[in-house]
Amino acid sequence: GAVVSQHPSRVICKSGTSVKIECRSLDFQATTMFWYRQFPKQSLMLMATSNEGSKATYEQGVEKDKFLINHASLTLSTLTVTSAHPEDSSFYICSASDTDTQYFGPGTRLTVL
């Protein structure tokens, strides 16, 4: 199956700093990538849909100025958590679609102190 990588896998940062998470499709081109957030033992919540070359579409309740998404190429999307606060601590997962199936990255665990 297709491979999606995510970097970093784990990050700890101080409150007020910004954190960038990268999502790459390694062996296919993905015109669409998705960013999810997951709290412990809960379901995945879609944050935004990222399309190459255009602005991301954010789900209701997600602050677009807080969670900046850039889809610069067909294999790379980035999520930047700006001015992170402890409540932003979560597991962030990206996925990339090659038409029928979404393939997920391994996730990034963000801890904001």
Next chain:
Amino acid sequence: AQKITQTQPGMFVQEKEAVTLDCTYDTSDPSYGLFWYKQPSSGEMIFLIYQGSYDQQNATEGRYSLNFQKARKSANLVISASQLGDSAMYFCAMREAFAGGTSYGKLTFGQGTILTVHP
């Protein structure tokens, strides 16, 4: 309204036995896809099986099969011959309109079921 419902927060099964994880869905879109993913404690989401709404046959992938009952809007996952490594969280998900729709093929997930396989 909840589009994907998994009513079993936790399930237990004995090793080598079969187990069924329930999933019901709600949509008015005639074209949709149903997915099952496995999420072990490491957090990665592992794709297991896919069923299209127009598929006549139930999907099967190795020890995984999807019991698709369209009229009942259910898409239960059956795992045969359970193994200790099957212990994980399992998510059912639905994708509605893709091309031309506003959803861009996004997935809606159920609440998940934690499966524990006992030796």
